[in-house]
Every structure is written in C-alpha cells, then in structure tokens.
Amino acid sequence: DAGVIQSPRHEVTEMGQEVTLRCKPISGHDYLFWYRQTMMRGLELLIYFNNNVPIDDSGMPEDRFSAKMPNASFSTLKIQPSEPRDSAVYFCASSLSLAGGDTQYFGPGTRLTVL
Amino acid sequence: GQNIDQPTEMTATEGAIVQINCTYQTSGFNGLFWYQQHAGEAPTFLSYNVLDGLEEKGRFSSFLSRSKGYSYLLLKELQMKDSASYLCAVRVFSGGYNKLIFGAGTRLAVHP
Numbered sequence: 001d002a003g004v005i006q007s008p009r010h011e012v013t014e015m016g017q018e019v020t021l022r023c024k025p026i027s028g029h030d031y032l033f034w035y036r037q038t039m040m041r042g043l044e045l046l047i048y049f050n051n052n053v054p055i056d057d058s059g060m061p062e063d064r065f066s067a068k069m070p071n072a073s074f075s076t077l078k079i080q081p082s083e084p085r086d087s088a089v090y091f092c093a094s095s096l097s098l099a100g101g102d103t104q105y106f107g108p109g110t111r112l113t114v115l
Numbered sequence: 116g117q118n119i120d121q122p123t124e125m126t127a128t129e130g131a132i133v134q135i136n137c138t139y140q141t142s143g144f145n146g147l148f149w150y151q152q153h154a155g156e157a158p159t160f161l162s163y164n165v166l167d168g169l170e171e172k173g174r175f176s177s178f179l180s181r182s183k184g185y186s187y188l189l190l191k192e193l194q195m196k197d198s199a200s201y202l203c204a205v206r207v208f209s210g211g212y213n214k215l216i217f218g219a220g221t222r223l224a225v226h227p
Contacts, residue, residue, distance in 0.1 A: 033215075042219040043158070043202065055212055091157060098206070098213035101165075103148065106157035 004107035006092050012113045018080040021110045024073055025094030033093040033104060034067055034077050043091070049075065082114045117141045119218035121203050126224045127193055135188045135221045137203030145213055146206040149177050149188045152220065153199045161188070161201075190223075198225045 005024040013019055025032045033048040047057040052069045060067070064083070069075040079086055089111050093104040118140045127133040139147075146165040150158035164170055164179035164186060176189040190197055200220040206213055 043217040045214060045216075048214070056210070056214055101146075101163040103160040103163065104215065106159070108157055 004092055004094055004105055006090075006107035006110050008110060009108060010111045010113075012115065013082055014115050015083055016081045017114075018078065019082045019086075019112060019114075021077040021090050021092075021112070023075045023077070023092030023107060025075070025092070026105055027073070029094035029096055029105075031095045031098060031104075032069060032075050033095075034075070035091040035093065035106075036088045037091060037109075038088045046077070079112075082112075084114045087112055087114050117205070117207060117209075117216050119203055119205055119216060121201075121218045121221045123219070124222045124224070126226065127190075129193055129195060129225055129227050131193050132189065132191050133193060133223065135190070135201050135203075135223065137186045137188070137218060139184050139186075139203070139205050139218075141184075141205050141207050141216065143208035144181060144205065145208045147177075147179055147186050148204040148206070148215070149175075149186075150202040150204060150217075151199050152202060158202055193225050195225050195227070198223060 007022045030051050034046040035043050037043045046059045047067045049069045067077045089109045091106050091109045093106045095104045096102045120138045148163050149161040151161050152158040162177035169178045174191045179186045200222050202220045203218040204215050206215050
C-alpha cells in the first residue's frame with residue numbers, strides 16, 4: 001500500500017487566501033484524522049471521521065476551518081480566510097479502528113506558511 | 116482536563132541506554148502509544164501498552180503503570196539514527212468515543 005497520501009507537501013500563501021489541503025487514507029481504513037503540529041502547541045487533533053462521518057470536531061480552531069470527507073478515499077481540510085497564525089504542519093492519518101493496538105498511520109504532512 | 120508530561124529534551128551517547136518518561140493525568144484511559152518522529156517527517160508507531168508491564172520489541176521497550184499514570188520508553192544500544200522526537204500518546208474514551216491525545220514530545224539527541 002502507498003500509505004496515507006497528502007497534497008500539497010508545501011503551501012505558501014498570503015493572509016486572507018483560501019487554502020485547501022487534501023488527503024487520501026490507506027484503503028480499508030475506516031478512520032481518518034486531521035492534526036496540526038506547531039512548536040508551541042505540539043500535535044493537536046483537529047477533527048476525525050468514521051466511515052466518512054465527522055465524529056469529533058472539537059479541535060477545529062474556529063469557523064475559518066472546515067473539513068469534508070465525500071467518500072472513503074478522499075478528505076479535504078479548508079481554511080478560509082487564512083491567517084499567519086495558521087502556519088503549521090498539517091498531518092492526515094488513518095486507522096482501521098480506534099480499538100486495541102490499531103495504530104494511526106500518518107501521511108507526510110503539508111507544511112503551510114501564511115504570510 | 117487531560118494532561119501528558121514528557122521531558123522536553125534529552126541527550127545520550129551512541130551505544131548507551133536511555134529512558135524517556137511520560138506521566139499522564141487523564142480520564143477514560145484506554146491505552147498508551149509511543150511514536151517516533153524524525154525532523155521534518157511524520158510520526159511513526161513504536162509501541163502500544165494497555166495493561167501494566169513491559170512490552171519489548173527489539174531495541175525498544177515500553178512500560179506502563181496505570182495506577183501511577185506513568186509510562187516509559189527504553190531505547191537500548193542507541194544508534195545515531197535514533198536521534199528524533201518521541202511522542203507519548205494516550206487514548207481516552209470521552210464523550211462516547213475514543214480519541215488520541217499527544218504529549219509535546221521529547222527531543223532525543225544521540226552523540227558519538
């Protein structure tokens with residue numbers, strides 16, 4: 001399997017622009033997660049989906065952030081409008097379940113810089 | 116609230132043994148994971164503990180004491196490539212579902 005795929009790998013944009021991050025989970029995984037990592041706050045869960053349905057979005061910072069999963073093989077995280085404080089590495093991860101030793105497999109991440 | 120504490124940085128010598136501690140104060144504990152993250156890369160799974168005791172996997176071992184809210188990751192025969200951040204993550208059951216909460220990570224530098 002190719003693992004979790006994310007695009008783009010790097011994104012540089014200006015404040016106020018819309019940013020869309022994309023993720024393809026591992027085939028057969030029922031859970032998909034979006035995380036944000038910064039030096040100050042570490043790795044934070046933003047939202048996760050089970051069978052394409054959002055389960056916990058309590059980590060989404062504010063209304064500027066939205067996430068969708070239209071089918072089992074694709075998800076997007078959108079920031080509109082973007083702000084400099086959104087600069088971070090955004091990881092997508094997927095897992096078979098949230099039980100037992102089933103681990104989350106992370107994608108390579110998208111490094112976002114908002115100027 | 117949910118809280119996970121790890122040392123920020125550690126240094127060790129190639130060939131030595133290092134122990135990275137993790138303490139947690141969480142409700143609804145449902146398992147503990149350790150991940151390794153090299154600079155500029157994604158976290159990768161190292162180990163999983165849900166019962167008290169030691170889990171050994173090659174050069175890496177992980178220990179859990181649920182009553183003390185304590186875990187450690189033990190790395191033996193350190194190699195330069197072990198220089199990375201090590202993230203402790205606790206799975207909790209809250210609000211009707213499981214979720215993973217990550218510590219801030221411990222940056223380990225291995226020197227010759």
